[in-house]
Amino acid sequence: QVQLVESGGGLVQAGGSLRLSCAASGGSFSTYAMGWFRQAPGKEREFVGCIRRGGFSTRYADSVKGRFTVSRDNAKNTVYLQMNSLKPEDTAIYYCAADYTGTCQTNGPTYDYWGQGTQVTVSS
Numbered sequence: 594q595v596q597l598v599e600s601g602g603g604l605v606q607a608g609g610s611l612r613l614s615c616a617a618s619g620g621s622f623s624t625y626a627m628g629w630f631r632q633a634p635g636k637e638r639e640f641v642g643c644i645r646r647g648g649f650s651t652r653y654a655d656s657v658k659g660r661f662t663v664s665r666d667n668a669k670n671t672v673y674l675q676m677n678s679l680k681p682e683d684t685a686i687y688y689c690a691a692d693y694t695g696t697c698q699t700n701g702p703t704y705d706y707w708g709q710g711t712q713v714t715v716s717s
Contacts, residue, residue, distance in 0.1 A: 602711030
């Protein structure tokens with residue numbers, strides 16, 4: 594079993610930055626692909642970005658491409674989501690997830706483990 598704990602959320606003004614962290618325990622972190630998803634009130638969960646197990650390949654949703662960056666530190670069992678140029682429409686609960694296949698998938702059900710989420714609120 595893998596446990597995931599997100600942190601780093603909060604309130605920020607539009608144009609600002611936040612860095613989310615997701616700490617993993619209980620599994621072989623380096624073998625998992627890691628993804629970030631978000632869910633805004635009244636909306637379905639959506640893919641944000643992901644990183645393959647080796648950390649050399651990432652994918653992003655079009656809505657965040659060029660503004661968000663996913664990275665990982667396998668020595669610290671942690672994945673990060675650096676969010677720059679934040680917009681009010683980025684307001685959501687952000688979740689990290691682990692995929693045992695090690696690939697970088699945009700489909701939520703592909704992922705095996707999920708964190709509890711961290712709230713990000715961007716004010717205009």
